[in-house]
Amino acid sequence: MVEELQDRVAVVTGAGSGIGRSIALALAGEGVDIVVADVDGDAAIAVADQLRAVGIQSISLQVDVADRTAVLELARVAYEHFGDVDILVNNAGVSLRPFRALWDTDYHDMVWLMGINFWGVVHGYDAFVPRMRESGGPKHIVNTASTAALRITPGAGAYTVSKSAVSAFSICSRSEFELAGEPIGVSLLIPGPVQTNIDQGERHRPASDRSENRVVKEWISYLQHGEPTGGGPLPGNPSGLRADPVDPDVVGQLVVDAIRENRPFVLTQPAPEMILRDRLDQIITSGRDVT
Ligand SMILES: NC(=O)c1ccc[n+]([C@@H]2O[C@H](COP(=O)([O-])OP(=O)(O)OC[C@H]3O[C@@H](n4cnc5c(N)ncnc54)[C@H](O)[C@@H]3O)[C@@H](O)[C@H]2O)c1
Numbered sequence: 374m375v376e377e378l379q380d381r382v383a384v385v386t387g388a389g390s391g392i393g394r395s396i397a398l399a400l401a402g403e404g405v406d407i408v409v410a411d412v413d414g415d416a417a418i419a420v421a422d423q424l425r426a427v428g429i430q431s432i433s434l435q436v437d438v439a440d441r442t443a444v445l446e447l448a449r450v451a452y453e454h455f456g457d458v459d460i461l462v463n464n465a466g467v468s469l470r471p472f473r474a475l476w477d478t479d480y481h482d483m484v485w486l487m488g489i490n491f492w493g494v495v496h497g498y499d500a501f502v503p504r505m506r507e508s509g510g511p512k513h514i515v516n517t518a519s520t521a522a523l524r525i526t527p528g529a530g531a532y533t534v535s536k537s538a539v540s541a542f543s544i545c546s547r548s549e550f551e552l553a554g555e556p557i558g559v560s561l562l563i564p565g566p567v568q569t570n571i572d573q574g575e576r577h578r579p580a581s582d583r584s585e586n587r588v589v590k591e592w593i594s595y596l597q598h599g600e601p602t603g604g605g606p607l608p609g610n611p612s613g614l615r616a617d618p619v620d621p622d623v624v625g626q627l628v629v630d631a632i633r634e635n636r637p638f639v640l641t642q643p644a645p646e647m648i649l650r651d652r653l654d655q656i657i658t659s660g661r662d663v664t
Contacts, residue, residue, distance in 0.1 A: 374511055374513075374556075374558055374633070374634070374635040375459055375460060375511045375512065375513045375558065375632055375633070375635075376511075376633055378400065378403035378404060378405050378629070378632070378633070379403065379404035379405075380404060380405075380406070381400075381404075381405045381406070381459040381460060382405065382406045382407075382408070382451070382455040382456075382457055382458050382459050382460070383397070383400050383405050383406070383407050383408070383458070383459065383460035383461070383462060384407075384408040384410060384447065384448075384451050384458055384460070384461050384462065384501065385397045385400070385407060385408070385409060385410065385462040385464060386410045386411070386436065386438050386447075386462065386463055386464050386465040386493065386497065387410075387411055387438075387464040387465030387466060387517075388407070388409040388410060388411055388417065388420055388462075388464070389409065389411030389413045389415075389416025389417045389419070389420055390411070390413070390416055390569060390570050391567065391569025391570055391571065391621045392464060392517065392562075392564060392567055392569060392621055392624050392625075393411070393462065393464040393465065393517075394420055394621070395621045395622055395623075395624045395625035396462055396464060396515070396624065396625045396628045396629075397409055397420055397424065397625070398420075398423075398424070398622075398625055399625025399626050399628065399629045400460065400625070400628075400629060401424045401427065401429040401431070402625075402629075403629060404429075405429070405459075405460065406429060406430040406431060406455060407421070407424055407429060407430075407431045408431070408432055408433075408434065408447070408450075408451045408454070408455070408458075409421045409424070409431060409432070409433040409434070410433070410434050410435075410436040410438075410447050410465075411433075411435065411436065411465070412435065412436065412437045412438070412465070412577050413435075413577060414433070414434075414435030417433035417434065417435060418433045420433065421433035430455075432450070432451075432454055434446075434447055434450055437489075438463075438465045438489055438492075438493030438496055438497065439485075439488035439489045439492055439493055439496075440496075441492075441496045441499065441500075444493075444496035444497060444499070444500045445496075445499070445500045447500065448500035448501050448504065452504060457508050458501060458504065458505060458512075459510075459511070459512055459513065460512070460513045460514075460515070460632060461497055461501045461502075461505070461512075461513075461514045461515070462514075462515045462517075462628070463493060463494040463497040463498075463514070463515070463516045463517065463539075464515070464516075464517040464562070465489060465493050466489060466490045466493070466517055466519075466535075466536075466571075466574075467485075467486060467489050467490065467571075467574035467575065467577075467578075468486075468529065468532045468571055468572075468574045469482055469486060469529070469531055469532060469574070469575070470572060470573075470574070470575065471589060471591035471592070472528035472529055472591060472592040473528065473589050473590065473591065473592050474527070474528065474530070474590070474592055475530035475531065477589050477590055477592075478530060478531045479587070481582055482531055483531050483534075485578060485582065486531045486532065486535050487531075487534070487535050487538075490532070490535035490536065490538075490539065491535045491538045491539060491542075494516050494539050494542060494543075495542070497514075498514075498546070502514075502557075505557060506555060506557070509556075510556065511556045511557075511558070512556065512557045512558070513557065513558045513559070513560070513632045513635070514543075514546070514557065514558070514559045514560070515559075515560045515561075515562055515628055515631070515632065515639075516539050516542065516543040516559070516560075516561055516562065517539070517562045517564070518536040518537075518539045518540045518543070518561055518562065518563050519532070519533075519536040519563065519564060520563055520564065520565045520640075520642070520644075520645060521533045521536045521537075522536040522537045522539070522540040522563065523563065523644065523645055523648065523649060524645050524648045525648070525652075527592065528592030539561075540561055540563075543559055543560075543561040544559075544561065544637070546559050547559035547561075547637060558632070558635035559637070560628070560631045560632065560635070560636055560637060560638070560639055561637060561638050561639070562624075562628060562631075562639045563638060563639065563640050563641075564624060564640075564641045565618075565619070565640070565641050565642035566617070566618040566619070566642070567618060567619050567620075567621050567624060567641060568618045568619070568620060568621060569621050617642075619641050619642065623641070624641055627639050627641065
């Protein structure tokens with residue numbers, strides 16, 4: 374477990390805004406040196422400047438996590454500059470707007486979204502984990518999923534798929550490190566609604582590839598039910614409510630605490646308990662012994 378954070382080194386992707394920025398600032402508050410990575414190079418520079426102004430060693434890099442070569446370069450630069458990396462935060466992520474059914478989610482939407490949300494995490498592992506294992510000592514990885522992976526989220530199918538993949542990847546990798554006795558902890562960050570720029574997730578998507586160039590029918594049943602753009606109750610399922618959005622500033626400290634305690638899950642709001650229990654009940658009661 375990475376209990377003592379002072380003078381550790383962390384790489385945070387998507388650290389130019391929102392949750393990633395909050396994690397970078399919270400880690401820096403514990404004396405961690407930070408590599409700020411973001412596809413928005415100016416935003417990354419601004420965060421690194423802010424960290425250096427309070428005495429933290431920080432460098433920034435413009436990185437598209439969907440690009441394996443760029444993430445390998447991120448790792449090369451991080452190790453060249455700091456000599457070691459103790460904490461990897463695979464946080465960069467995007468979502469599609471307007472919400473749409475999977476039949477309105479075309480191949481290019483799916484490739485773009487999975488490229489960042491899922492392959493971005495795979496690229497992070499590919500570039501950093503061999504060196505993290507080799508250098509020895511306690512290390513930690515945080516992967517950002519979403520409550521979309523806990524609930525059935527019609528209208529956000531591609532996002533739900535990508536975050537479910539991150540969730541499975543994370544949970545498996547944590548078990549493997551544990552079983553192999555390797556001192557690398559893994560936490561899955563599962564944010565509910567957080568007030569960030571996630572609604573403008575397509576701002577860095579190549580214009581020629583954007584959905585506004587196509588006719589996409591907005592998935593409106595969510596709006597009628599106050600989900601996921603509003604906050605109202607889902608009829609008959611009060612604990613499946615979409616929670617009120619939280620300030621991104623609180624998320625970083627939750628992640629810091631989870632790293633210290635090597636906690637498997639970090640939630641920003643209460644879990645959608647009834648949805649989870651309903652799903653588990655349906656799975657359990659569907660089990661058959663056909664031998
Ligand atoms: N805000 C929420 O309500 C919410 C809820 C659940 C999960 N999440 C997840 O939290 C993570 C952070 O999102 P946020 O809410 O802070 O949004 P945000 O848009 O404020 O921040 C995301 C950052 O990632 C960067 N980014 C986007 N594409 C990138 C790429 N290809 N390579 C590198 N960086 C890239 C953006 O430039 C931005 O700085 C995402 O994985 C998101 O899916 C957010």
